[in-house]
Amino acid sequence: MKITGYRSLATVHDWGRPIGDANGVLAGGLTDLPVLLLETDGGLTGVGLGQHADIERVFPAVENEDPRAVTALYDRMLASVFKSGHGGATFGAIAAVDMALWDLKAKMAGEPLWRTLGARDRVVPGYASALCMGLDDEQLAAEYGRWAQRGFTSAKIKGGRDIDADIRRLKLVEEILKANTSRPAMMLDVNETWSLKQAIRHISEIERQMDLTWIEEPLRRWDAEGHARISRAVKAAVATGENLTGLEQFAPLFEAGAVDVVQTGSVWGITHFLRVAAAAHAHNLPVSPVAFSANPVAHAAAATPNMLSIEVQSFDMPLGLTVDQVIEEGALVLGDSPGLGIEVDEAAIRANRLNGDWTKPEGPHVRPLRAGLRLAPERRA
Structure with missing residues (x-):
């Protein structure tokens, strides 16, 4: 063929x-x-x-x-x-x-890809992540309540602009997940918007009030020395790597002891994930792929010995895609359909007249002018 x-x-x-x-x-x-x-x-x-x-x-x-x-x-x-x-x-x-x-x-x-890659188990542990910066506290509680109903015991929230709001919202979600465990794992993702000392101050304040499992992308993606200093200064693990494109870009992080949870962007493909995961395994580090629509990298994650937990962002699939997987008991459960288990309805997609807005200037893929340069909280929620 x-x-x-x-x-x-x-x-x-x-x-x-x-x-x-x-x-x-x-x-x-x-x-x-x-x-x-x-x-x-x-x-x-x-x-x-x-x-x-x-x-x-x-x-x-x-x-x-x-x-x-x-x-x-x-x-x-x-x-x-x-x-x-x-x-x-x-x-x-x-x-x-x-x-x-x-x-x-x-x-x-x-056969399904998870079989081809040598996985023994189709169940991939996950954590809830709702891309929640645009939700108020009431909406946040309702959203993570849905995840609690699916058996999740760990969650990540978005934050970084207002430390008081971050602590309040972390505690809110933590309390919701206590329906499934006495000690939920709570993570905070600030998407590269802090300076070094700002990161240490804010994480230390959070840790005075609660247990933080990891802090995600506290600094710019290439700052190996800065991430290493944060890792030494706080109890929380430092998670980063989703925006690195190629195995060679992870080498400075490994050499500096700058990453505790090695992340890869699912959007960068399966071979990239497998190679980064193997390099992380050689450094005795866990790997956690960042979410992407339809969760295609979950098949590779199922076959990875140092796999920690995969980010899961949505119960729904994109228009025109049917995916052979279910989300239950705090995990992704992969099916038996050959390949990735993704069926594409080309007619439905071609008939679509909607346009997404992921790269609009006000969206999360455009870095704000003052990111990392704020002396005080930008807003209070």
Whole structure:
């Protein structure tokens, strides 16, 4: 079987509520999701999710190749762009192709990807994460109440702008999850919006009032020395890495002792996750993939020995996608459908007239001008 072409679609994920973080909030809660369909001469189609604007640059590296050679083709794609670099949009395109290749490999074997990758158990432990910066306290409680009903015992909230509000909201969600455990695991994600000393002051204040499992992305993604200083100064684990594109970008964090929970962005693909997870395992560190629509990296997470917990953000799937997985008992439970278990209704997607707004200037993907430069809380909730 050979790879012969590709098709691109664009669907939307309707969250049904505001979503956002310390960088910004999307009140409409509607985001775009690009879908890549990798075609073969054998009648099978591979599904890859995520931004792939640079697909024309990387596709020649896999055209007419056997899709079962996934990791070799991944390196072939990297090699094809090495002069100009593989970061950003290019890495996203490589990731989408990589995801589709793994989907094809498992489909050719007639089994779910978690089986192909050697997992013994289809159940992937998770934690609740509602992208909740745009919710008031009442809405926050209602949202995490839904997660408690699904058996979750750990949760992450968004914060970083108002330490008093962060503590109040962490305690609020903690109390809700006590329906399932006496000591819920609570995490705070500030999405790179603090300075070093601000981070240490704020985390220390939280720890005077409650147990914090981890602090996520307290500083800019490349600041290995700063993350190491935070890790030494506080009890909470430092979690970071979701925005790093390539295994080599994790090396400074490992060398500096700057990361306690190694994160990878699910949007960066399956091979990237597997390689980072292996490197983390060599450093005796747990790995935790950051969420993405349809949770495709969960299959790889199921086969990873140092897997801690996967971020789960939504019970709903994007328009036109049916995914063979369920969320229950605080976990993702993967099904038996071949490949990633993602079915694409192309007619429904093509008929869609909605547009997401993930990259609007007020949204969480655009860094505010004063991020990391605030002396006092910007607002009080």
